[in-house]
Amino acid sequence: MALRLIQVGLGGIGGHWFRTVLNSNTEVEVVAWVEIVEEALQRAIEKWPLPQERCFSSLEAALEAYEADAVLITASLAGHVPSARTALLAGKHVLMEKPFAPTIQEARELVTLAQEQQRILMISQNYRFFPRALAARQYVQEKTLGELGTVTVDFRHYANRAPVETNRHYHIWQPLLADMSIHHFDLMRYVLKQEPVSISCTSWNPAWSRFVEPPAAAATIRFDGGAVVTYRGSWVSPGQPTSWTGDWHMEFTDGELIWNDRSEIGGVTNNIFVRRLGEELAPVESPALVPTDFAGSLTAFVQAIRLGSEPGSSGRDNLKTLALMFAAIASAEQQGLPIEIASLL
Template sequence: MTIRIIQAGLGGWGRNWASNVVPKNKHFEAVAYVDSDASMLQLAQKDGGVAPERCFTTLEEAFSAYEADAVLITASLPAHVPLALTALNAGKHVLLEKPFAPTIAEARQVVKTAAERNRVLIISQNYRFHPAVLAVSELLRSGELGRLGAVNIDFRRYDNTAPDSHIHYKIWEPLLADMSIHHFDLMCVLLGAKPREVACQSWNTPWSKYIEPATATATISFENGAVVSYRGSWTSTGPQTSWAGEWHMECEKGEIIWTSRDDDVPDSVTVHLMGEQARKLTLPEVPLIDRHGSLEAFAQAVNTGKISAPACSGEENLKTLALMFAAIEAARQHGPVALAQ
């Protein structure tokens, strides 16, 4: 079934979705575009070839003009919840960018509304849709390496070269909310357990152009006994990592070392069983990766009514969102934060 979709949010990232992701999926027909800022719609028309008659400043206007089955929300965070509730209450399925709400209470409201309206709500946790992640998930489930005990993750990027006035330097929690949420989500998926407690320190390096903290370290314990040591930075002068970071997962019988979503090199997974030589895994073929995978998972959920792994429902993503907020709170109050169970 062709899914008629309206996209809300035509900033730079949203326009990238509109031109490079949605048109490449056979299941979707983009019928309208929404942005409260008319200048963003004009850019979409100029650079993306969007027809002016399909552009609106509110979802309600778009719904009145065109029949639609679903809404893709790629607006900035403050608009996520209002747009999602409007779409769900209008009977539309929703695909939302991360983080999908500015508070846990609002996130639960969106999840509750989706359930009451019997609509699909999926969060685009696009890092799930990569070969290394799928391979490591299968390896851990197989039990070949025994129980998982410790995980060390490093994320390093030097995003400090734009003019001081660049908008990216002004965003809220640029590391923990805008970037680390990808890593928090992978922790929840791969460890297969709920986070229990987090201690975190965040700060800016002396040379950072960011207003809010762009560097952090965290220690996160999970219900299954595993403990994650996490380090991330937007202003690191160390060797650059892949976007998913460098992972060292210490298990009962050996270690898994992996990276994913790199700019230049393919995903990689190395397994080192105790007493044996390290070996590289042959990774699965993933025909639709990253946001293409998120969009395809959304299509399958809408067409079948079933959300299957590795897709991320709004309800499932609550624990990822809770971990993100707990890390932010722990950093601000300079003490560990327990997560509600």
């Protein structure tokens, strides 16, 4: 039997979920949709299209009208905590976009509420469901190249062409460190199988940027297993764009691993290479991972509910990713002052 789902948030990311995942997924049945912005609600009803009688301007109304097992929250950050709280108090499992709360305190409260209600709270860290990320994680886990030491991650995109007046992206809070880098911060924890200890971060707004808040940053992150990550990210780089996962260079005792993941393009097989000491660079076979990306998140959520198990990116686990994100922002706001991650947990 398909999992009955209510989707909250029908904007940009909500539309992506609907078109690429929910619309063709047999594991779930979307029984209702919620959007508090009337214009966005009507636009979704007309464009997607959606049945008018199943669309609501409040989650409470949707829950009262239709039986559901879970709630998917794809609203903007301001709607995350209120929607999740309403869903959990109604006894529903919750899958939500990241960052899942605007403060660590509110995130902790949701995690505690989910435990009290005995419901699953999962954060969609969809980059964990890319095959090259899994392959890199296996190299670390199996110590194929020995011990991991130094990692470099570069993310570059040029999202700086749209008119300032009409582009919402230019005006959001922390467009890189909160809206994008949280993907990379979580991927570091997943791939390295280590937890962050401290971070020193600098962010800036280049002269040609159309963003209100800094769209570029650089950071050094120390992990508890000894790895040190150098991270650079930019929404306004004129350089060669990277994949969404970023370009990774990982140095081990006996060689290096170089990878990114462009699985979303399709037909790409060699985005991961290994070079052992004294040998030439060689392609690596990456595991078949189906489904990937957002669909992988949804499948993991459904499986966790059916098995009664805690998913890998549960709210409890994701507190550590959230803490790294907030530490990066705090460090950048204090001119690169190192921040201990434990101080935020």
